[in-house]
Amino acid sequence: xxxxxxxxxxxxxxxxxxxxxxxxxxxxxxxxxxxxxxxxxxxxxxxxxxxxxxxxxxxxxxxxxxxxxxxxxxxxxxxxxxxxxxxxxxxxxxxxxxxxxxxxxxxxxxxxxxxxxxxxxxxxxxxxxxxxxxxxxxxxxxxxxxxxxxxxxxxxxxxxxxxxxxxxxxxxxxxxxxxxxxxxxxxxxxxxxxxxxxxxxxxxxxxxxxxxxxxxxxxxxxxxxxxxxxxxxxxxxxxxxxxxxxxxxxxxxxxxxxxxxxxxxxxxxxxxxxxxxxxxxxxxxxxxxxxxxxxxxxxxxxxxxxxxxxxxxxxxxxxxxxxxxxxxxxxxxxxxxxxxxxxxxxxxxxxxxxxxxxxxxxxxxxxxxxxxxxxxxxxxxxxxxxxxxxxxxxxxxxxxxxxxxxxxxxxxxxxxxxxxxxxxxxxxxxxxxxxxxxxxxxxxxxxxxxxxxxxxxxxxxxxxxxxxxxxxxx
Ligand code: ADP
Ligand code: MG
Numbered sequence: 452x453x454x455x456x457x458x459x460x461x462x463x464x465x466x467x468x469x470x471x472x473x474x475x476x477x478x479x480x481x482x483x484x485x486x487x488x489x490x491x492x493x494x495x496x497x498x499x500x501x502x503x504x505x506x507x508x509x510x511x512x513x514x515x516x517x518x519x520x521x522x523x524x525x526x527x528x529x530x531x532x533x534x535x536x537x538x539x540x541x542x543x544x545x546x547x548x549x550x551x552x553x554x555x556x557x558x559x560x561x562x563x564x565x566x567x568x569x570x571x572x573x574x575x576x577x578x579x580x581x582x583x584x585x586x587x588x589x590x591x592x593x594x595x596x597x598x599x600x601x602x603x604x605x606x607x608x609x610x611x612x613x614x615x616x617x618x619x620x621x622x623x624x625x626x627x628x629x630x631x632x633x634x635x636x637x638x639x640x641x642x643x644x645x646x647x648x649x650x651x652x653x654x655x656x657x658x659x660x661x662x663x664x665x666x667x668x669x670x671x672x673x674x675x676x677x678x679x680x681x682x683x684x685x686x687x688x689x690x691x692x693x694x695x696x697x698x699x700x701x702x703x704x705x706x707x708x709x710x711x712x713x714x715x716x717x718x719x720x721x722x723x724x725x726x727x728x729x730x731x732x733x734x735x736x737x738x739x740x741x742x743x744x745x746x747x748x749x750x751x752x753x754x755x756x757x758x759x760x761x762x763x764x765x766x767x768x769x770x771x772x773x774x775x776x777x778x779x780x781x782x783x784x785x786x787x788x789x790x791x792x793x794x795x796x797x798x799x800x801x802x803x804x805x806x807x808x809x810x811x812x813x814x815x816x817x818x819x820x821x822x823x824x825x826x827x828x829x830x831x832x833x834x835x836x837x838x839x840x841x842x843x844x845x846x847x848x849x850x851x852x853x854x855x856x857x858x859x860x861x862x863x864x865x866x867x868x869x870x871x872x873x874x875x876x877x878x879x880x881x882x883x884x885x886x887x888x889x890x891x892x893x894x895x896x897x898x899x900x901x902x903x904x905x906x907x908x909x910x911x912x913x914x915x916x917x918x919x920x921x922x923x924x925x
Contacts, residue, residue, distance in 0.1 A: 459484035593641035601759025607750035615646035618721035625722035630752030633792030636725040661697035853888030866898035
């Protein structure tokens, strides 16, 4: 008599002969035959991910094995054991990616409810020590309370709050927070996690940087427990991955994250991502992943405006128990605009300087500190910026500076722009030339030499060079 067990056992023999032993152990041993009827074999797989993986990588082999055993009309049905947390399972069946529905005739996925039975290995725990409690890796100092609101972060902050009040239950899934360095992405990501933990202590929350995630993934491949890695991440309720731009160009990690993401999303779990770029600007990230990023909400953190900078400063000082005059706060807030991290850095060095030197925090002290900060951040000047500054200095338009005219003062302005571009950027002569009025590299080289010569021989010209130099370095 043919039973599900006997059919599957024969299939397994064939499969085992045709793939590597590790793959066999990982992907085929956990499969359980459960029913055989009308030439249809039902097998149980431990997760949705498992099913996708089999379909993506082993569909041909499965088809061969089944056909060999049961003939051309054989059919296969997957039964997925799911965690019994979500009452309504219908969206799950709908969301099975159709690209996986290939070769095997009339495949179908059945669902039955049970508990996830797979043994989980926790990549945060030293091997050998059994501990399945997942530490959330959250920093309790990053909260919503001390994430000050302003126009520049209102959307992201409110979306973060909404998500933490109802993880997985809003349309902000995934929530992607993006913005430049030091604008609060990491802070906000932690704040969401911390808030979820407070409101829903039973939920499993995990914060991880994309870099660490990648490292864990690589390790899991080396140690042959990629599968455990995946299962570990599939049981998280709120997964926060910081700086996903780090995934760019890393196809293996993207692939594994794609599957984890799908699993979590389909099961109503919350995913929160941060990135230094908007999805449209991300490079070397697979299209299918980018399209997932866009499913939920992408919220930008912009540079805080003056009012927000003042309140961030005041809040920080208040928490540190330091008093500084409004005049100094105003000065710092007006002069440090790029990001919050620098704002905080300036305050810390102000406090440090005043306590080491037993000086009061005066506007003079603040000027010194701020100057250092601003200087350090101006290191990167762009060729566009240089052209703009030089044009302004000579009171002409950038288009005039770039034009083909041979009028002496315009030629000089152009040559100065080229000279500073060479001095302050890493751009090649050719690239400088092409950006400043489409000249070739020889023209740029000639310009640099001319500026050098003229600043020795021509007093007025030397003054131009000095004035402009100051504008680029202060
Ligand atoms: P990012 O991850 O975007 O580079 P961080 O989250 O590390 O930036 O933020 C840099 C610093 O600025 C942190 O110390 C953070 O607490 C602080 N910060 C950023 N935004 C705010 C804000 N809106 N209110 C208070 N502090 C902020
Ligand atoms: Mg960060």
